[in-house]
Amino acid sequence: MIFLSPIVLLILTIFPSHSANFIPQVAKYRNIHIRLAEGLVSIPSVPAESQVLLLSFNRISSISLDSFQSLPQLQVLTLGAQVTSVPVYVGQAAFQSLPNLTTLDLGSNNNLRLHLDAFRGLSRLETLLLDHNGLNESVLESGLFGELTSLKKLDLSYNNIRRLQPDPSFLGLHSLSTILLKLNKIRDVCGDALQNLQGRRLELLDLSSNPLQVHDTSFCPNPFRNITLGTLDISSMAWNAEKVETFFKIISGTQVNHVRMRHSAVLGSGFGFNNLKNPQKSTFSGLSQSNVYILDLAHSYISELSSDIFSVFPKLLSLDVSNSQVNHISPGAFTGLTQLVSLNMSGNLIGEITSSSFASLSSSPLRMLDLSSNHIGVIQHAALNGFGSLDSLSLRDNALTNIPPVKLPGLTFVSLKQNRISNTFGLSSFCPDCKLVDFSSNRLTDLRNLWDILELRSLQQLLLSDNKLSQCYTTNKLLGNSSLLYLDVSDNTLGQVWNDGQCSDIFLPLTSLQTLNLAKNQIFSLPKNLFRGLKRLQTLDLSRNNLRLIHQELFTDLKALKSLNIGSNNLVALSSSNFTPLVSLQSLDLSDITLICNCAINEFWNWMTTTNVTVKVNHKDEMSCLSPSPPVREIPLTVYFNEC
Ligand SMILES: *[C@@H]1O[C@H](CO)[C@@H](O)[C@H](O)[C@H]1NC(C)=O
Ligand SMILES: *[C@@H]1O[C@H](CO)[C@@H](O)[C@H](O)[C@H]1NC(C)=O
Ligand SMILES: *[C@@H]1O[C@H](CO)[C@@H](O)[C@H](O)[C@H]1NC(C)=O
Ligand SMILES: *[C@@H]1O[C@H](CO)[C@@H](O)[C@H](O)[C@H]1NC(C)=O
Ligand SMILES: *[C@@H]1O[C@H](CO)[C@@H](O)[C@H](O)[C@H]1NC(C)=O
Ligand SMILES: *[C@@H]1O[C@H](CO)[C@@H](O)[C@H](O)[C@H]1NC(C)=O
Secondary structure, eight states: OOOOOHHHHHHHHHSHHHHHHHTGGGGGOSSEEEOTTSOOSSOOOOOTTOOEEEOTTSOOOEEOTTTSOOOTTOOEEEOOSOOOSSOEEEOTTTTTTOTTOOEEEOTTOTTEEEOTTTTTTOTTOOEEEOTTSOOOTHHHHSSTTTTOTTOOEEEOOSSOOOOOOOOGGGGGOTTOOEEEOTTSOOOOOOGGGGGGGTTEEEEEEEOTTSOOOOOOTTTSOOTTTTEEEEEEEOOSOOOOHHHHHHHHHHTTTOOEEEEEOOOOTTSSOOSSOOSSOOOOGGGGGGGTTSOOOEEEOTTOOOOEEOTTTTTTOTTOOEEEOTTSOOOEEOTTTTTTOTTOOEEEOTTSOOOEEOTTTTGGGTTSOOOEEEOOSSOOOEEOTTTTTTOTTOOEEEOOSSOOSSOOSOOOTTOOEEEOOSSOOOOOTTHHHHOTTOSEEEOOSSOOOBTTHHHHHTTSTTOOEEEOOSSOOOBOOOOOOOOOOOOOOEEEOOSSOTHHHHHTTOOTTTTTTOTTOOEEEOOSSOOSOOOTTTTTTOTTOOEEEOOSSOOOOOOTTTTTTOTTOOEEEOOSSOOOOOOHHHHTTOTTOOEEEOTTOOEEOOTTHHHHHHHHHHOSSEEEOSSGGGOEEEEOSSSOEEEEHHHHHHHO
C-alpha cells in the first residue's frame, strides 16, 4: 500500500483521470520511490536499483539526456501533471539512461513539447501515456514512436488530434494493440488512413467522443480493412439510426468482437418524440459478418426494440441496452440471439412483462437478466418460464406488489429490492434453488415470513432490511435446520415484536448462520433465549437500537461469535459477565453508548482495559456515564470512579 499525503490526495481528486494511471500499477515492484508533489524542479537522484519512480505533480519543466543518472532497472516512471507556467519540454533521447523502462506517464502536461527523437532507446517500453497533452496530429506523423518496438498501449486521449493517419514508423510497432484517442478532434477516418496498422489485431481502439463524420461508402472506404478489432469504442457520437447504419455498412466485413456505442444521444426516438427513428434490423446489418460477441448500447434514446433488430448477431453473448428509453419490446425483438448469456435492460421505461416480451430469447442460454430500475408493475403468469439456465435476475427498483408468478428453477441470485411486495407467496416456485435473495426495501410486515422464505433449502444469504417487519404471528409450522449463512433484518421495527416477548423461537432453525444484522430496529429488550442454538454465529450487529440492558443469558450459546456491535444504544449497565460466554470474541463495538453512572461499571471498565478483545469506543480514554439524578450530566468515568 502506498502512503499518499493529503496534498497528493487532494491533487488526485483534481486530476482523477490522471490518478487512475499510476496507482494500481506499482504494487508488484520493489524499490519504489514516491516523490509526488514535492515541488521538485528537476529529476532527483535516487538509488541506482530503483524500479519505480513517481514524479507526478512536481514543477519539472525540462527533461533531457542529462536529467537522469543511469537507472538500468527502472521500469515505471511517472512525470504527469507538472505544475509549470512554461510548456514541459522533453529533449532528444531524454530517457536513454533508462533502457528497461516499460511504463512512461507524461499525461496531463497541458502543453507538452516532444523532441522528434525524445523516445530513443526505449525498446522495452510497453505503455506510453500522452493524454491531456495538447498534442496535434503531428504526434502520429513524425516518426516519434519508431523505436518503441515493444509498445502495447498508446494513450493519446484528450488531445487536439484532427487526423488519424499513423505514419510508416507504426509498421514496426508489432505489439501495439491498444490505441486510445478518446476526446480528440478527428472528423474522418477513411480508406487508407490506417494503412500502417494493417495486418494486425487491435485489442482496443477508442475513438469515442470525436466529431467523427459518416460519409457514403463510395467517399469513405472501410478504414479497418485488413485490421481486426477486439473492442471498437465509438461512444458519444452524434449519429442517428441512418448514420449508424451507414457506418456499419462502411466497416462491413471487419472483425469486431466488442462494439461499444454508449451515450448515443440521437440514436432512437426517445420517449415522446417522433422525429428520430429507432434502430431497425437494417441499422446493424453491416455487422452481420463481424463476429460481434458484445454489443453495448447503454445510454441511448432507443424507445422500442423492434422485431429482428438484433438478428444479425448470431454470436452475441452479451447485450447492454441499459439506461435508455425502452418502453416497448416487439415480439421477436431478440430473434436470432441464440447464444446470448447476458442481457442488461436496467434503467428503461418497461412497465410490464408479458409472455411475448422475452419469448424470442427462450431458446438462448441466458444466465443473467437485469431489469432493475424500470416501472415493472405486472409480470404475466409464466412470462419467463422456460429460461432454464437463468442464474441471476434483478428486478430491483420496480413497482412489483407480488413475487413474480413465474418458475425459474435455475435461478440462484435474485434481487427484488425496492419494490412494494408485502407477502412471500409463490417464492418457492419462483426460485426453488435460490442461494441469495435480496428482499430489502419492500413491505413485509410479518417476521414469521422468514420461515416461509427458509423453505428455500439452498438459501445462503437473505436481505430483509428496510421492510415493515413489526409483528410476528405464531405458527405450528415445523422447520428443519436451515443452511442460511447471512441474514440482514436491519432497519425494521422488530422491537415491537420482542418487547411483547413474541417469536423468541424465530432464529431457532438458523443453525448454520454466521452473520446476523439486527441494527436499527427500535429494540428495547431481547428475549433471553432469542439467540439460542446459533452456535456458528460469528458476527452480530445490535447497534442503533434502544437496548437498556443485556440479559445475562442472552449470549450463552454464541461460542463462535467473533464480532459484536452494540454501539448506539442506551445501555444502562454493562457487566463483564455479559461477555464471558463469548469465548471467541475478538471485537466489541461500544461506540455511542450511554452508560448510567453506578459504581458497578468500575468492574466493567477494568475488564475493558485488560481484555484481549478489541473494544471500540468513541474516545477510549474519555468514556463517560450519565448521572441519572438531577441535574442530569455526563461525567467522565475516571472522575466518576473517584466518587465510588
Ligand atoms: C530489466 O527488467 C527485467 C524484469 O522485467 C529484469 O529481469 C532485468 O534484469 C532488468 N535489466 C536490468 C539491466 O536491470
Ligand atoms: C502541431 O504541433 C507541432 C508541435 O507542437 C507544431 O509544430 C505544429 O505547428 C502543429 N501543427 C498544427 C497544424 O497546429
Ligand atoms: C494485410 O496487411 C499485411 C501487412 O501490411 C499485408 O502483408 C497483407 O498482404 C495484407 N492483406 C490483405 C488481404 O490486404
Ligand atoms: C446493468 O447496467 C447498469 C447500468 O449501466 C449497471 O449499473 C449494472 O451493473 C448492469 N448490470 C449487470 C448485472 O452488470
Ligand atoms: C439441527 O441442528 C442441531 C444443532 O446443530 C442438531 O443438534 C440437530 O441434530 C439438527 N437437526 C437435523 C434434523 O439435522
Ligand atoms: C490475552 O492473550 C494472552 C496471549 O495470547 C494470554 O496469555 C492471556 O491470558 C489473554 N488474556 C485474557 C484476559 O484472555
